[in-house]
Amino acid sequence: MAIHHTHAVYYESGDWIGHCLAYVSYLPYVAIIFMASSAYARREVHLVFILFGCFVSEGIARALKHTIQQPRPLETCESLGVCASPGFPSSHTQLMFLLTAIRASMLLRLFEQKRAHSICVGALESIAILLSAAAVAWSRVYLGYHTLEQVQAAAAIGAGLGIAWVWLMARLDGAFSYVSTSTLGQWMNLKNSWGVADVLHAECIMYHSTAIAMPTASKSKAAE
Template sequence: MEDTETTPSQNSNIKWIPLSITAEYPEGDFIGKLLAFSSMLPHALIVSFITLILFRRDLHTISYLIGLVLNEGVNYVLKHTLRQGRPLVRPSLLHEYGMPSSHSQFMWFFTTYMFLFIWVRLRHISQTNTVWVWIWKTAISLACLVTSIIVAGSRIYLQYHTVSQVIVGALLGSVLGILWFLITHFALTPWFPTVASWRLCEWLLIRDQTLIPNVIWFEYTSHRHESKHRSRKLVSMKSQ
């Protein structure tokens, strides 16, 4: 008997299950489901950035998010200028243009900027514990790279974009990530101390942590010092 098995892209009768407007997967396709979840990663990253800014209030993190937003703005303009359709052959909630892929562009902007941040901006912390620093830097870089490849591939597998739309998105995101890092590193960072001293920034507790080599260690030691100081003060008050 002839094998009639078809792939999701070949069978228009397969039911597609929506996770969101930008993420649907073929019913019964476990890989497609995982890839659909991966397609929601850019949304999770935006929420993570907002949460990080609310809790950390660091100017460089704010600049990173601004770059991601500008990157999305460029993608929107290009999509509505080129007006190239998507390869969808099924009814879908998504009717936006497809060139370039916004998911691919977002993820490769994020990854390229993160790579430069880790290996260029954080190069000063490599002077101690060189092996372990190199290991975690490499691990983070590889994780970002693999994740970006998966997200980009998911857009092709789930029929939201053609290969060319994904490749153009990845290249454009990478170029914009490099440009924004250079702008932030050479043009904006020298102004961060001045911006942090503005009354509005002081009121919002926005700070510049550029000159602190290891923020986590700095906060840990500062917290421990303050805790010991208050503990000694409390003991002194009780003894009086």
């Protein structure tokens, strides 16, 4: 069996599905980069905390791997060169389902606003993340890096951790506000909009209100 690889992800030569899934396996890294970019661009304290949660998830996955020491699939681990690395749980799958659970939990908050547009967009985003998570889980099994049981357990752990992380963020809302209003927080332009269910809609209203007020203020100055 000829084995090709995409950087560190291996797949069988001539298998176009495996070739595609090798790239799908990189989605967790894309998600990390996206979260880091969003946290930096938006300066939202809760986004920084979610990014921190991604690293906590990785730490938990590694701890479980080295504690349980469950081997990877014996029929493929040798050709992939991963027999020495424990396989339970799949850290790729765990991270993706962590983010899926967080996004789905945040979607429930949109129902408070009762805005159909926001709910539909949020639902589509949640479905897209869920499908991405499922694709990553499938890729890890298909490519022979994990057993089905290992990715199923990872999905459950990730989803549970995601729900717990959202619960913790709700309890830390006051701390987020304190950090954002501190001297350092203001210097870094940090903000806390965790208590706002639909941030984009709130920002849109604020923008249009400011845009309407500015010409009015300019006319008043001109009249003076």
